[in-house]
Structures are given as C-alpha cells and as structure tokens.
Amino acid sequence: MIKSLRDLEHIKNSRLPDIRLRTGNVGSNDTLHVLVCTGTGCTSSESRALIEEMVKQLKSRDLQHRVKVFKTGCFGFCKMGPIVMVHPGEIFYCLVEKEDVDELIESHFINGNVVERLLYQDERSHGVAYRRSDINFFRAQNRVVLRNCGLINPEDIGEYIAMDGYFALADVLVNKQPGEVIDIISASGLRGRGGGGFPVGRKWAIAAAARGDVKYVVCNADEGDPGAFMDRSILEGDPHSVLEAMTIAGYCIGAQRGYIYVRAEYPIAVDRLEIAIDEARDNGLLGRNIFGTDFHFDIDLRLGAGAFVCGEETALLRSAMGRRGEPRPRPPYPAECGLWGKPTLLNNVETFANIPLILRYGADWFASMGTEGSKGTKVFSLAGKVNNTGLIEVPMGTSIRTIVFDIGGGIPENREFKAVQTGGPSGGCIPVEHIDTPIDYESLKEKGSMMGSGGLIVMDETDCMVDIARFYLHFSQDESCGQCTPCRVGTKRMLEILERITKGEGTMEDLETLEELGEEIKDASLCGLGMAAPNPVLSTLRYFRDEYIAHIRDKKCPAGVCRALLDYAIDEEKCVSCGICAKACTVNAIRGEQKGRPYFIDRQKCLKCGACLARCPKEAIYTG
Amino acid sequence: MRGIDEQQERYAALDRVIENYAGEEGQLIRILQGAQEIFGYLPEEVQAYIAGKLGLPVSEVNGVVTFYSLFTTEPKGEYTINVCTGTACYVQGAQDILDDLRRTLKLTGGDTTEDGLFTVKSTRCVGACGLAPVLTVNDEVHGKFTRRDVSRLIRMYKKRSEVKAGDQISERPGTYQEQSPAGH
Numbered sequence: 038m039i040k041s042l043r044d045l046e047h048i049k050n051s052r053l054p055d056i057r058l059r060t061g062n063v064g065s066n067d068t069l070h071v072l073v074c075t076g077t078g079c080t081s082s083e084s085r086a087l088i089e090e091m092v093k094q095l096k097s098r099d100l101q102h103r104v105k106v107f108k109t110g111c112f113g114f115c116k117m118g119p120i121v122m123v124h125p126g127e128i129f130y131c132l133v134e135k136e137d138v139d140e141l142i143e144s145h146f147i148n149g150n151v152v153e154r155l156l157y158q159d160e161r162s163h164g165v166a167y168r169r170s171d172i173n174f175f176r177a178q179n180r181v182v183l184r185n186c187g188l189i190n191p192e193d194i195g196e197y198i199a200m201d202g203y204f205a206l207a208d209v210l211v212n213k214q215p216g217e218v219i220d221i222i223s224a225s226g227l228r229g230r231g232g233g234g235f236p237v238g239r240k241w242a243i244a245a246a247a248r249g250d251v252k253y254v255v256c257n258a259d260e261g262d263p264g265a266f267m268d269r270s271i272l273e274g275d276p277h278s279v280l281e282a283m284t285i286a287g288y289c290i291g292a293q294r295g296y297i298y299v300r301a302e303y304p305i306a307v308d309r310l311e312i313a314i315d316e317a318r319d320n321g322l323l324g325r326n327i328f329g330t331d332f333h334f335d336i337d338l339r340l341g342a343g344a345f346v347c348g349e350e351t352a353l354l355r356s357a358m359g360r361r362g363e364p365r366p367r368p369p370y371p372a373e374c375g376l377w378g379k380p381t382l383l384n385n386v387e388t389f390a391n392i393p394l395i396l397r398y399g400a401d402w403f404a405s406m407g408t409e410g411s412k413g414t415k416v417f418s419l420a421g422k423v424n425n426t427g428l429i430e431v432p433m434g435t436s437i438r439t440i441v442f443d444i445g446g447g448i449p450e451n452r453e454f455k456a457v458q459t460g461g462p463s464g465g466c467i468p469v470e471h472i473d474t475p476i477d478y479e480s481l482k483e484k485g486s487m488m489g490s491g492g493l494i495v496m497d498e499t500d501c502m503v504d505i506a507r508f509y510l511h512f513s514q515d516e517s518c519g520q521c522t523p524c525r526v527g528t529k530r531m532l533e534i535l536e537r538i539t540k541g542e543g544t545m546e547d548l549e550t551l552e553e554l555g556e557e558i559k560d561a562s563l564c565g566l567g568m569a570a571p572n573p574v575l576s577t578l579r580y581f582r583d584e585y586i587a588h589i590r591d592k593k594c595p596a597g598v599c600r601a602l603l604d605y606a607i608d609e610e611k612c613v614s615c616g617i618c619a620k621a622c623t624v625n626a627i628r629g630e631q632k633g634r635p636y637f638i639d640r641q642k643c644l645k646c647g648a649c650l651a652r653c654p655k656e657a658i659y660t661g
Numbered sequence: 662m663r664g665i666d667e668q669q670e671r672y673a674a675l676d677r678v679i680e681n682y683a684g685e686e687g688q689l690i691r692i693l694q695g696a697q698e699i700f701g702y703l704p705e706e707v708q709a710y711i712a713g714k715l716g717l718p719v720s721e722v723n724g725v726v727t728f729y730s731l732f733t734t735e736p737k738g739e740y741t742i743n744v745c746t747g748t749a750c751y752v753q754g755a756q757d758i759l760d761d762l763r764r765t766l767k768l769t770g771g772d773t774t775e776d777g778l779f780t781v782k783s784t785r786c787v788g789a790c791g792l793a794p795v796l797t798v799n800d801e802v803h804g805k806f807t808r809r810d811v812s813r814l815i816r817m818y819k820k821r822s823e824v825k826a827g828d829q830i831s832e833r834p835g836t837y838q839e840q841s842p843a844g845h
Binding site: 505 | 729730731752760785787788789790800802
C-alpha cells in the first residue's frame with residue numbers, strides 16, 4: 038500500500054534501474070531487455086505467439102534471467118509490426134516472425150551480433166537503421182503523451198511509477214488546493230483533444246464551481262471516428278496516465294467517482310484498463326484516503342455497444358447510464374447536469390493523458406510547444422495511402438507536408454498526393470494546395486475541416502473525392518440516432534443525391550441543392566453529429582468541384598473508382614487465355630476458349646464487380 | 662433431453678450475470694453484453710426475461726438492444742467475419758473484399774450462410790488502421806488483407822470447424838483470450 042510520497046519514491050527507486058536500461062542511461066550490464074509490442078496492430082501480426090516462442094526458447098537455453106522479455110504498448114510503427122526492441126542499444130527489429138527467434142537469440146542475445154536482415158530498411162536512402170532514433174518515421178516526432186508507449190509494461194504499475202507516475206497526484210493531494218491546480222491547467226493552454234478544442238482549464242473550473250455534493254468525472258474513450266486509434270493506443274500502452282489524471286480531476290472538482298466509457302470493440306484496451314484499475318486499488322492509489330489524505334476516489338468502466346453518436350457528450354452520458362445513447366439539447370451542459378443529473382466533468386483520453394505531464398513539468402513547459410492558440414502536441418493516427426502508417430505525435434503547428442512526407446515517407450508507388458482527410462465524418466478534406474498548412478485547431482477550421490480526434494487519412498490520385506464524400510455521409514446517415522429531422526431526413530436526401538452522382542445520373546442543380554441542404558442541416562441539427570455531417574460533402578465540393586462535374590457532365594470518374602461509370606475490358610496483348618477470369622465471374626459475362634484467342638467481356642452482362650480484375654495473374658484486365 | 666438442459670444452464674449463467682450487475686445503477690448494457698455472450702444473440706424471450714428480472718418495461722430493454730450495433734437479435738454463424746469499413750480500410754479496398762466474401766459464400770439476402778458456419782458483416786473501425794485493410798473473424802484480426810486472400814480464409818475456417826467437430830472441444834468463439842504477461 039502506498040500511503041505517502043516516500044512510499045512512492047521507494048517503489049520508483051527500486052524499479053528505476055530496470056527502466057534506465059531502456060532509456061539508455063546505463064552502461065554495460067549483462068542483462069538484456071527485449072520489448073515486444075502488444076498493441077492491437079502488432080497483436081494482429083501475431084506478436085503474442087512471438088513472445089511465447091521467445092520465452093520458451095530462452096528458458097530451454099537457460100537464458101531467462103539474463104534476457105528478459107516484456108510486453109509493451111504501441112511503438113506507433115504498426116505497418117512494420119511485430120516490432121521488437123532490444124535494450125541496451127535500442128536496436129529496432131521489424132516484421133519479426135516466430136521463425137526468427139532462434140537466430141535472434143543465437144546471434145544477438147548470445148553473441149552480440151545484431152541481426153541485420155531484421156532491421157528497418159529505408160527505401161529512400163537504401164540504408165539500414167540500427168536504432169529507433171535513426172528512422173525518419175521517429176525523427177520528426179516529439180513523443181510526449183506517448184512517451185511511455187513502447188517503453189514500459191502497461192500491466193505493471195511499478196514501471197509507470199518508475200517513470201514518475203503518480204507523483205503529480207501525490208503532489209496535488211498533499212501540497213495543492215484544487216483552485217491552484219485548475220489555474221495551472223488553464224495557464225498551460227491545454228484544449229480538449231476530442232474534437233471541439235474547448236479550453237480544459239475552463240471546463241474544470243465550471244465543474245468545480247457547479248453546486249452539488251455528488252459529482253462525477255467521466256473519460257470519453259469511445260473513439261468512434263473511423264481511422265482514428267490514438268486513444269486506443271494510449272489506453273493499451275499507458276493506462277495509468279489516464280487513471281492518475283482522472284483522480285486529479287476528481288480532487289479538483291470535488292468528485293469521488295469516475296467512469297471510463299470505452300468501446301467494446303477495443304478488447305485489449307478494456308483488459309489493460311481492468312488490470313490497471315485493480316493494480317491502482319491494490320496499491321491504495323484508488324479507493325479511500327489516497328496518500329493518507331481524506332480524499333476518496335474510485336473508477337469503473339462502462340462499455341459502449343457500437344454507436345458512433347455516443348462520442349457526443351450528452352449521448353455518451355445516457356449510454357453510460359445503460360440507456361439508448363440519444364443526445365439532448367444543451368444547455369444545461371454536463372458540467373452542471375450530467376450523469377444521473379449530477380455535475381459531470383467529461384474529457385477524452387488524450388486530454389487526460391496530458392494532465393500529469395503538465396503538473397509535473399509546469400504550464401510553461403507545455404505552452405512552449407505548439408502554436409499561439411493550440412499548445413502542446415497532438416497524437417495522430419496516420420493511415421490511408423501513405424508508406425509509413427501508424428501512430429505519430431508532433432507539436433501542434435506541424436505542417437501536413439512534414440507529416441505525410443517526412444514522417445509518413447510519402448505516397449506508395451510514387452503516386453500523386455491528392456488530399457488528407459482530418460476529423461473523420463465530421464471533418465473535411467484538405468487538398469494539395471494547402472499542404473503547407475500548419476495543423477492546429479484554427480487553421481483546420483479555416484480550411485473547412487476540423488481537428489477531430491486526430492485521424493489523418495492520406496488520399497492519392499486513385500481516390501475519388503465524390504465517393505469519399507458519399508462514404509462519410511453514408512456513415513453519418515447510418516449512425517444518425519433519428520431524433521431530429523434535419524439529421525435523419527436531411528442526410529438521407531443528401532446521400533441519395535450523392536449516390537445518383539456516383540452512378541452518373543446527377544444534374545448540375547444537384548450541386549447547389551447539396552450545398553443548400555448541407556448548410557441547413559448544419560444550422561438546424563440537434564447535436565454535433567448532425568451539425569458536422571455535411572462537412573465532408575461541403576469541403577469536397579469546395580476543393581474538388583471539378584470531380585463532381587466530371588461525374589455529372591462527362592459521366593466519368595477521373596479516379597476510376599465509381600463502378601457504374603467504369604467499363605471493364607481485356608487487353609488482348611496481355612491475355613494468355615488461362616480462363617481464371619471467366620471462372621471468377623459469377624454472371625458468366627466473360628467468354629473465351631481455354632487455349633487460343635484472348636477472352637472478352639460482355640458489357641451487357643457485366644456487373645462491374647471487379648472480381649476478374651482482382652484475380653487476373655497477368656494484369657490484363659483494365660478499366661476505362 | 663440435452664437441449665433443454667443446455668438452455669437451463671444458459672439461463673442459470675444469465676442469472677449469475679444479472680446478480681453480478683443488478684446492484685449497480687445503469688448496467689443494462691453490460692448485462693445485455695453478458696447475455697449475448699451466453700446465448701450468441703438476444704432473442705425476444707431473453708430480452709423479456711432480463712426486463713422481468715430488472716423490473717424494467719420490455720420496451721426499454723428492446724429499445725436499448727435495437728439502438729446499438731453490437732447487439733443482434735438473429736443467431737450468428739460459428740464464425741463471424743467482420744470486414745472493417747473504416748476510412749483507412751475503405752480507401753484500401755475493403756468494399757471489394759466484403760463483396761467478394763458475400764459472393765464466395767453465396768450470401769444474397771441475409772448475412773449468415775445456410776449451414777450456419779459464417780456470418781459476414783461490415784464493422785466500424787477496429788482501430789488497426791496501420792494494417793488496413795483489416796477484417797476480424799470472431800476475435801482474430803487479419804491485417805493487410807487482399808481480395809486474393811478471400812478463398813484461402815474461408816478454406817482455413819472451414820477446416821478449423823471440421824477439426825473442432827472431430828475433437829469435440831467446446832471452445833467458445835467470441836471470447837477474448839489474452840495471454841498472461843511475460844517476463845515475470
């Protein structure tokens with residue numbers, strides 16, 4: 038049980054040597070630490086089987102005391118997973134398979150020779166990177182919130198404490214008044230990382246001032262934006278940072294109970310949170326009389342069940358009470374009337390993860406990063422048509438170009454960069470002409486998009502912007518809770534128009550109707566989902582109107598995506614008449630003789646499903 | 662009468678779930694998740710049973726069940742294939758994979774094959790965008806998936822189902838299994 042700052046320091050000092058080995062602050066020591074990523078990406082790439090194999094083989098060679106294997110959270114470089122990092126030396130191995138374990142042990146762990154073939158190969162410089170810091174993907178980043186992800190074992194509270202974990206909480210409870218803490222948060226300039234960017238200090242002050250003897254702290258971990266996974270990685274890699282921050286928040290506003298509302302689709306995150314909460318309780322960091330003070334606080338989980346609208350705060354609170362997640366008009370805001378009608382402070386995962394750092398290193402340190410209006414760093418999940426997909430953290434104000442080309446390594450197959458989509462279904466697309474835009478709350482809004490929670494989807498010349506707009510609108514339409522007419526009916530009408538356009542049946546008047554309807558839905562909807570639903574359509578209409586016009590006037594999809602506007606044909610030169618395409622076709626639209634002349638596609642029968650194109654071994658089938 | 666026994670066992674398991682959570686306010690969603698794990702889906706009888714136990718109107722329970730996409734009122738196949746259609750997967754061709762799966766399994770109207778082996782659905786982002794396109798089969802995640810992998814995937818799970826039937830192992834799909842931490 039930890040009852041005082043001294044207890045905490047005692048644990049820190051006993052665990053620090055281990056961690057020092059990993060942070061590069063220790064000289065020659067015979068011990069090796071092998072960190073294996075067990076985030077969702079690497080787990081999907083079989084990292085657990087890898088750990089089992091490694092532990093088994095180390096044991097059979099009686100090396101388990103000298104070479105220690107640890108599970109860690111996400112390193113961020115998901116595409117190259119499973120990732121294995123060996124300390125000392127921060128040797129960074131990529132795409133490691135079970136079959137590689139023997140060689141790793143014999144060559145590296147026993148004889149000290151790094152296995153070069155498993156190192157990261159930079160495609161552009163053709164060089165090999167030994168250390169993580171040699172890799173471009175990491176070089177331009179500033180990992181502050183993610184500092185512990187890929188460093189500590191998220192299922193071991195001792196390692197979090199060794200990295201100064203829970204010291205901010207101890208300091209706050211023992212030495213500071215709630216008002217002082219809120220002042221520090223306000224001075225740091227931290228804004229909500231969940232989307233809107235509301236100043237966090239102000240939110241805390243409102244909740245602290247709200248009258249009521251029972252209050253709640255809620256963490257929004259319902260990361261619903263498709264293409265966003267930073268909250269998931271924080272929960273999986275550093276769950277205690279969120280627990281510590283929520284406890285601090287509880288002290289500041291006068292709450293004794295916190296809830297984390299987390300998506301059921303994130304089983305690993307749920308598991309790690311449950312372990313972390315148990316560990317915190319066992320150590321007296323949650324529960325009664327924390328650090329020997331008269332402050333009590335405990336945290337429970339509430340699981341979502343698959344509804345995007347539950348990311349909206351009033352809907353989330355209803356869902357956390359076990360009801361249908363339908364939003365309600367504001368005011369009253371949750372800070373005054375939230376969970377069970379009591380004042381409730383609601384922040385998202387990444388917002389909370391910043392809090393212990395601000396209190397530990399000071400508001401000035403935090404405010405020294407970022408831009409005038411947007412302080413600190415931001416975690417983005419970089420995905421789509423970019424070479425280095427994964428999780429990144431950069432100071433606010435970093436340009437899209439730096440993110441896509443320096444960190445992301447550019448577009449695969451040397452295709453043209455077309456746009457980057459931010460803010461998910463509530464955001465918009467930013468085209469190539471604004472590639473030097475520094476990313477912060479204001480600049481994104483100005484360009485017709487928004488920060489959202491931090492998904493960055495890169496698109497290239499083979500992505501049709503009309504289809505992307507249709508995709509997002511279909512999403513919002515499907516997820517509309519149906520309470521208010523503008524969202525329920527309006528998005529449906531917009532979707533019908535977009536579907537017509539992608540089939541080549543649109544008219545030029547449709548474009549004006551889309552814009553008018555979009556503006557009306559934005560004005561009249563009940564909650565954020567409806568108010569933001571037209572954004573992907575309006576932003577693509579603003580920057581890619583030509584593409585809409587090509588669909589309407591020329592009946593062509595310039596990117597070659599919209600099926601109804603494509604014709605499939607077989608290149609007679611390339612066809613070897615193997616017959617695979619004819620077998621793949623479910624409507625017998627492809628005919629030919631087994632050996633002899635090239636096959637051909639009957640356009641009348643063709644459903645344009647593309648099954649033949651996917652199967653052809655000679656790439657003889659093309660669209661036009 | 663093995664079928665009746667099994668059903669009784671399921672209701673007994675459900676009673677334990679209800680008992681576990683009924684003391685806390687607002688745990689209806691947790692209870693329904695538990696019920697779905699036990700029964701595989703949430704038929705009307707189960708909804709009515711839960712409503713009765715919690716003293717809620719059936720309409721309220723049904724309202725919650727139909728609001729959330731993770732709840733299903735139809736029985737699912739032995740293997741549920743969820744194709745992620747989040748943005749990252751969509752731009753990497755998830756729709757084609759979904760169409761191919763449905764075509765290969767000859768699904769026209771419903772989502773479940775006649776033999777009850779496969780259910781094919783699309784799902785919202787599973788958060789493995791770095792490996793797009795991604796699909797999950799029960800709780801196994803398959804990343805960097807291509808259209809060429811579709812028939813191999815189906816063959817693999819068909820085979821697994823046969824092996825399982827042979828072994829009589831009652832491993833329950835849909836349960837998340839985590840290994841104990843290494844290095845201690």
